[in-house]
Amino acid sequence: QVQLVQSGAEVKKPGASVTVSCKASGFTFTNYFFHWVRQAPGQGLEWMGQINPTGYGTIYAQKFQGRVTMTKDTSTSTVYMELSSLTSEDMAIYFCARDSNYYAPDVWGQGTLVTVSS
Amino acid sequence: QNVVTQEPSFSVSPGGTVTLTCGLSSGSVSFKNYPSWYRQTPGQAPRTLIYTTSTRSSGVPDRFSGSILGNKAALTITGAQADDDSEYYCLLYMGRGTYVFGPGTKVTVL
Numbered sequence A: 001q002v003q004l005v006q007s008g009a010e011v012k013k014p015g016a017s018v019t020v021s022c023k024a025s026g027f028t029f030t031n032y033f034f035h036w037v038r039q040a041p042g043q044g045l046e047w048m049g050q051i052n053p054t055g056y057g058t059i060y061a062q063k064f065q066g067r068v069t070m071t072k073d074t075s076t077s078t079v080y081m082e083l084s085s086l087t088s089e090d091m092a093i094y095f096c097a098r099d100s101n102y103y104a105p106d107v108w109g110q111g112t113l114v115t116v117s118s
Numbered sequence B: 001q002n003v004v005t006q007e008p009s010f011s012v013s014p015g016g017t018v019t020l021t022c023g024l025s026s027g028s029v030s031f032k033n034y035p036s037w038y039r040q041t042p043g044q045a046p047r048t049l050i051y052t053t054s055t056r057s058s059g060v061p062d063r064f065s066g067s068i069l070g071n072k073a074a075l076t077i078t079g080a081q082a083d084d085d086s087e088y089y090c091l092l093y094m095g096r097g098t099y100v101f102g103p104g105t106k107v108t109v110l
Helices: none
Strands: A003-006 A010-012 A018-025 A034-039 A045-051 A058-060 A068-073 A078-083 A092-099 A105-108 A112-116 B004-006 B009-012 B017-024 B036-040 B047-051 B064-069 B072-078 B086-095 B098-101 B105-109
Touching: A003 A092, A003 A105, A010 A018, A018 A034, A018 A092, A018 A112, A034 A068, A045 A068, A045 A078, A045 A092, A045 B086, A045 B098, A058 A068, A078 A092, A105 B047, B004 B086, B009 B017, B017 B086, B017 B105, B047 B064, B072 B086
Parallel strands: A010 A112, B009 B105
Antiparallel strands: A003 A018, A018 A078, A034 A045, A034 A092, A045 A058, A068 A078, A092 A105, A092 A112, B004 B017, B017 B072, B036 B047, B036 B086, B064 B072, B086 B098, B086 B105
16 A cells, blocks of 8 residues: 655754655655655644655755755665754654645655654 | 744534635735645644645545635535544645645634
8 A cells, every 4th residue: 555654763962963764655656756744742734845756856945954855765765854953943753745746745654753852 | 934824723513614724924825825734633644635725635525625715725624523623734835846834723623
């Protein structure tokens, strides 16, 4: 079935970087863009950016430019999101989501909790 | 910077109808923003309800409908059920490949 499976929870120190992976299955990976969305504790959803698996196209929200890198591995149908210079404000659940090809995510990963603590 | 707006909360009785809206602090929402809607319960990933203003995602019951009302996108729940008690988010395409979520509306069914 169509699904996105994300990597497990991470605990990082302030100033470190974290990489979250998202493995796709059940559909043709290269036919879809992928979004990354995060949600801080008790807060709403925040769009971080998107990646085009067929090329080098990435678009990041202005807030994260310079600190986020989204990449892909077509051979394993996996997209990655790396966030650097972590602070306590980056503590959140990070979701990957497949774009429906209609300007909206339609399939979501289960989420990955990132904790930032010294 | 254009901010997406949503009502903080709504209450609806079981079987009732509620309309949530999604606007912009500066300007109008149109079909060119490709409005989409998501429902999320605590501890769960979001579920896509509506995309491109009014198209229901696969498996979404027809009591959910999307539209443009005036200068805002709207999500209407007709015949609310207990499990519609959730947080609802809209997402707008802002051009140049960028998107912004609204702050969410908490719908209580009681």
